[in-house]
Amino acid sequence: MASFSRSYINLSFLVVAMVMAMAADRVRGRFQPSPWSLAHATFYGDEGASETMGGACGYGNLFGTGYGTDTAALSTTLFNNGYGCGTCYQIRCYGSPHCYRGSPFTTVTATNLCPPNWFQDSNNGGWCNPPRVHFDMSKPAFMQIADWKAGIVPVMYRRVPCLRDGGIRFQFQGNWYWLLVYVMNVGGGGDIASMWVKGCHTDWISMSHNWGAAYQAFASLGGQSLSFKITSYSTQETVIAWNAAPSNWYVGMTYEANVNFN
Known part of the structure; x- marks a missing residue:
């Protein structure tokens, strides 16, 4: 009975500690992952991602500034007039025969804008027309989740904390x-x-x-x-x-x- 009581008390302390830690995260403003949502993804550029350098966010050479090839251009809805720059997303291919087995996901940083194409239907070429949520990924990032020959695939995505080395x-x-x-x-x-x-x-x-x-x-x-x-x-x-x-x-x-x- 005493052993049970001690275990119960230890468990109670653990639960309280977890609740306090979660509350502290909220107080400090620590960013938490969002729920998974549905969207679509395409890619631009080649395997070397040379076409993804620069971009509307102004990060310049993405190798030199630390973002590399795990990047994406956001549709207008997500880009949010530039306030979406630097945000991070986990993306996984979903419900397509072109998805890689096991549904691996990749984490990308928003570095560019995928502008609307008002001459194309939103479901046939105008992938980034508002209010669509769409990711135009670098080709190396896209190739981590699906066969690039698909061109476009449905995806699941969620916002996640950006893990950075060093300071701002x-x-x-x-x-x-x-x-x-x-x-x-x-x-x-x-x-x-x-x-x-x-x-x-x-x-x-x-x-x-x-x-x-x-x-x-x-x-x-x-x-x-x-x-x-x-x-x-x-x-x-x-x-x-x-x-x-x-x-x-x-x-x-x-x-x-x-x-x-x-």
Whole structure:
């Protein structure tokens, strides 16, 4: 009887600890996977994924910026005017004879926009026409789940946390009076809702969303070390990258901060 009581107490403590951990995740804004949903997927480019470099999010060379070939262009609905940039999805082929056996899934990062094609029917060529949810994957990513000869396959997908090595990266463009920043390697939800910059001689300055993963500030920031404050679109969690760029920063450089979302 005593042994049963101890086991019951230990189990109770375990359950309480799990509930507290889940509550802590919510408090911290940690991103949780979404339920599985249905969509379709195609691919673009070749096996080397050279055509997928660049893209509407502004990540440039995806090998150099750490995204590689496990990427996808999102239909307008998912792209969300650029706020979908950097989000991560698990995708598996579903219900097609072209699906690989065992229904393997691959995880991709959104790096591009699949634009509408209003000259084609949404079910016959206009795959990315709203309100369709569609993934135009790199060919290497598509080939992980289905035979590429299929062209298009039905898929199941879900949002998942983005697991990133290192901190958030800021690539600078513009000049000392107009700072344009491409934000990369964002963990957690992977997305950005709002962003601020602070020079060592200024207060926090709100940055406007330019396009994709790019934010801009019209301010005189030359010769100042710069800090950034970023809020996630998915979780509303905010992180601050203090002194992310030194006072001698210049455009064309990428600076990495020692912070990231969970």
